[in-house]
Amino acid sequence: MNFVKVASACPVTKVADVDFNLENIKKCIDDSLVKESKVIVFPELSITSYTCSDLFLQRRLLDKSENALENLCNYSEDKDILIAVGAPFEHNNLLYNAAYIIFKGKILGIVPKSYLPNYSEFYEKRWFSSGLHVDTDLIDLSFQKEIPFGTNLIFTCGDIKIAFEICEDLWVTIPPSSYLSILGANIICNLSASNELVSKSDYRKNLISNQSARCMSAYVYSSAGVFESTTDLLFSGHLMISENGSTLAENERFQRENEIITGIIDINKLKAERLKNVSFRDSVAFCPFKGKYINFAFDNIEISTFDRYIDRHPFVPSNEHERDVRCEEIFNIQASALAKRFCHTNSKKAVIGISGGLDSTLALLVVVKTFDILGLPRKNIVTITMPGFGTTDRTYTNALDLCNQLGTDLREINIVEASLQHFKDIGHKAEIHDVTYENVQARERTQILMDLANKEGGLLIGTGDLSELALGWCTYNGDHMSMYSVNCSIPKTLVRYLVKYVAEKQLSGKVSETLLDILDTPVSPELLPKDKNGEITQKTEDIVGPYELHDFFLYYFIKQGATPEKILFLAKAAFKDYYSEEEISKWLNMFLRRFFTQQFKRSCLPDGPKVGTISLSPRGDLRMPSDASYNGWI
Incomplete structure (x- = not known):
């Protein structure tokens, strides 16, 4: 049926305590496996924590972070789940705020953050470089060679096509996910550290829902939690999963334990929406870059407990x-x-x-x-x-x-x-x-x-x-x-x-x-x-x-x-x-x-107004031959 279960996680963290953070990341992975998730997304810079500030320039922290990634790769060898964690990435004397995509013992790719907020309470350019103009490259870490690095990576398993952006990337005029969706990605994952301000959560939720609708995609969002530094800001651990404009799952913010939420994504539904939307197809010509497709294979995506909510009356709002x-x-x-x-x-x-x-x-x-x-x-x-x-x-x-x-x-x-x-x-x-x-x-x-x-x-x-x-x-x-x-x-x-x-x-x-x-x-x-x-x-x-x-x-x-x-x-x-x-x-x-x-x-109906997304008017929504056979459908 082409359903896949995904998870958004917020582990308990300690600022700059890589070992502590890693253990809680592992606990969240184990919990999501019990729930039959095939993808899990962690917050931005979740290995180190987001609010390390000038500690990001400390060699000790960077080395510990890379060691933790190697540890996590080893831990994932026998686990049938795609893991996205955030950590610093050092390359050519530049430091990037990056998402590491791990599957069965290997880093499949590293995605740098494109847009670095450097206004109001944010000052990421003090430590990090933008990945916006990075050409796809193969880079080496101490424990793995030739890892794809770039902002255009799409991780593909059959019809499941997953791409990543990081926090601020979503808030800009044209988010990277817009282009990645045009290139085929149908699940967008966002590793984020979005601080809390009055009413900001409502704006954030609308932003995620609307982006999933524009991209005709799923959107899996994970943000840093309350254990980040509160020197100036508070983070709430906001977790959300949306699909084509609808919110499938959302947590209660400000939790003080490891937390995951899950949602079942209907891949065929997303394919159908894109297939009939001519404007979506036309926009492919305006994408400024090509996608780099990285193939991987789940052992299976079967879901023994199908807990996705299916409304008995889809035409009637339940609220x-x-x-x-x-x-x-x-x-x-x-x-x-x-x-x-x-x-x-x-x-x-x-x-x-x-x-x-x-x-x-x-x-x-x-x-x-x-x-x-x-x-x-x-x-x-x-x-x-x-x-x-x-x-x-x-x-x-x-x-x-x-x-x-x-x-x-x-x-x-x-x-x-x-x-x-x-x-x-x-x-x-x-x-x-x-x-x-x-x-x-x-x-x-x-x-x-x-x-x-x-x-x-x-x-x-x-x-x-x-x-x-x-x-x-x-x-x-x-x-x-x-x-x-x-x-x-x-x-x-x-x-x-x-x-x-x-x-x-x-x-x-x-x-x-x-x-x-x-x-x-x-x-x-x-x-x-x-x-x-x-x-x-x-x-x-x-x-x-x-x-x-x-x-x-x-x-x-x-x-x-x-x-x-x-x-x-x-x-x-x-x-x-x-x-x-x-x-x-x-x-x-x-x-x-x-x-x-x-x-x-x-085929010969009188005029009448269309009020919803489904109409059977022969002049607009349904051009169907009167002599089509139903044999292939029964």
Whole structure:
């Protein structure tokens, strides 16, 4: 599956006590091996400690540091982990602040710090030289010869490509990691000694998250801890692991024991992001240097305990505050897009079919918000309820109550007689409840809505959502069609939260109660007759599967181009307490079959706004042939 576990570590240190520091570095390595990490990153100058100041010019300290590196190489001989530690490096009468990359008894390469801070509380140029203009060279240490030395080193194990920068390198206008990512590095490691100031940790976190997003990479960050010298500064031991803009792991700062955090990096996810981003590919031409690729090989990268958090609902923020902010933004996008279409067409009326279900409810709420923005009376919103053979009292009542409470122009047109006449016209028996039986009703409703929109001089607003489009769970030229579709890029799991957000945060009283009851109603097209108790018999999720699974499949299929095997693996991790592997596999195959066979419906969708990173619009995000075979995916 191309996952690799990485670690960021902050050992307890004593300033200039190399032996003490080395022992704690070893303890952190052992701990990370227990946790199955394959890469471990230590702070800047972790062998000596960062705050040695003029002691960096002492021969004793430099010799002790090199001896410690030899010791660490010997210690690592039988350990399947890439180790990055910081230490001084002396070369051609210059001293560099460097990262030493060690694997199985050897130093694979030495990366010097490019940018030396020499302002405010920093004065590194007093001791160190910049590695910015160092050409890749082979250098010798007392215990190992011909070690690659330079800022352009990329350490490669198959698809895993790791590069390094040091502290200030990240804070400059164009960090070295930007170029290293262009050259193929997908895991950037930063050995740092970033002191603490009020609010600096927030800035630092945003910097790391944003850089991982710009580089479409993972970013493993380790900073010096509280046992550095406090002559003028305090360090907190801030540890972070980010991936393409998301923080996978972060510690509590100011710890007083050896500490490591771990995170599982999804290499294939990063590859997928870069593969589809043309701008990333174009930027390769502007890289001012070439990469030096150093090959190595892990014994294996298998993870027996897959502890990466996999969100069951990737379209829905798990944090309530963030979710509320997202919901408000989505409503603004939907309403603003619809308002533009009304201004462009000079329309003053909207027509919308209301079933008492989630999708039409959300669409109506968007239309109401749009009319309020434009200063148009809500009575210009023509809401049509069209009861048929399967309409239940609950959905019918909720549809009426909602429209009345929102103050729209409510009309009722029963489609039973028209449908029976159509059955007679085409020679279909009404007691045969097949796809013809269902689609006659869907198309009858769409015909009514289209014709009424023409009669009223208004726009017919579509109600179908992204999940239905992915599955093709809509009647071609029925509910599949409208004059503008406001929900077309909103998945079913998010539709539910949007309606809930309005019910709980924006409205109150009777209308809020109605919305909450709509939320509790089973999802159904209500095209088959109700049971003897007047209840819904046709529940969509019993037929095509749970929407939370389908939304999960859709996210990874489109966002990452993930294989079915990977989607199944991730779904098992996310839904292990909810569905069996057999259930997940069954519905995944259902999703794949329907996604491929129903593309013809998506090829002629009406206009509608894109609100998230995933859309199935044939004009923008998904150019897919309607005749593609699904055989290679099942």
